[in-house]
Amino acid sequence: LSTRASNILAALDIPTSGELPGVYDGQWKGSGDILTSTCPTTGEVLARVQSASPQEQRDAISKTREAYKVLRNVPAPRRGEILRQVREGLAAKRDALGALVSLEMGKIKTEGVGEVQEFVDICDYGVGLSRMMNGRVVASERPGHTILEVANPLGVVAVLSAFNFPVAVYGWNLALSFAAGNATVWKPSPTTSLCSIAVTKIVSKVLETNGIPGAAASLVTGGKDVGAGIVESRDVELVSFTGSERVGRDVSQEVMSRFGKVILELGGNNASIVMPDADLSLAIPAVFFGAVGTAGQRCTSTRRLYLHRKIASEVLDRLQNLYRSVVPGDPLVDATLLGPLHSAGGLKVFADAVKELQSSNADVLTGGRRYEEAPFNAGNFVQPTLAIPRSVDPKSSIWSTETFAPILNVAIFDELEQAIEWNNSVPQGLSSSLWTRDMRNLGKWIGPNGSDAGIVNVNVGTSGAEIGAAFGGNKSTGWGRESGGDAWKQYVRWSACTINFSDEAPLAQGVNFSV
């Protein structure tokens, strides 16, 4: 193992030799298939992880269920106090964990650390929430009656997370789920198992210190079969899935078929619209970050850019300058802005999308190639790509497909209404962003005739949301909401309790049923 990889792992108490157990349900184990963790920057094998066997996956769910029975009797504010300690545990390892995200996923260090910060932030939120998961008292139409809306925990929540946010998205779910009194079983992406092991070590230590069974936050690494076993399990009340529309469809159908609950965070195909009155000195760097940041591998990455005709050529010139100035580099080095794609699969997605642009006679302004010279050929580095497709038809596959790579397609419009129509004409509905100084545009954008996405920003790019508002998207993005806002309400079962304090037992709606 390289020295820098060893140092990062050692700082997180992860052994640097031998096979690592990738299952935790109070105890570390793993006797299923071996998962290989590969550094996307250098191709170095970082670890070999023992994933869950089918039996271990089932055992982990039973252990998680038992832990739930303990957790549901722990007062919510006490659960909040435990989350506060998780927050402290994460903050103490912020730098090392951020570096591990960068090492294993490939995003640049500041974004790796940012992702850990996002987990810290949602823990803070969960601490507050633990004293605020309020129900309601409803006025009854019957004398001497009161109606309460009561929130109780659901049971077992499964979190199936993606490679691109190997820490934060689990954090959103864990914090809300734990505050609400559920036990959680986490099935991370098979290519970011080290991140999940490091996080689980931090969380389990806190649980142990507080006398809570470790299976209150279980970890089950593995591939498709392990995921399918969890999704099918009737012992899992809620499945929170982040990933592709294709897999999300299967997950939701499976969970629905057993009447479980599901939260989906699927594809994003996010657009930025730049009006002629926009402050371009803000808009251009934001579009650049949205499209090139994380090498285009956020659900919220900017994939479509709609420019008003009046400013189009200026924006394109300035953007191209930024695109040409960005050089690939080691994501762990501070000055690097462009890291690798996470996997070889990503390279193919990128190459296929570029081929489609070329064969449809798009104008590829810059980019389009993989970096093939050393040392970049050892990793999955591609050029950020800016293209003007020939057709502006949002239904065509170039515009309507989420391509998880740094490719930004541009079209030019004359009226805001046209741009909004394009914005809304794709299947996905995660994030969107309008650049303008004109209040009237803002009103159109956020109102009923405006963007149909779950995230509708003004003078803020499509990516990089804070945890305070509910995060998620509409349409084929799956309608799920996670992190802030009212998202916590999905992690509880609501009971409507009508209570009769009187000496009569009248029926509602004045129904008479006396003999």
Ligand code: UN1
């Ligand atoms: C994701 O890409 O799955 O808004 C999550 C953002 C981040 C979360 C992205 N806070 O870009």
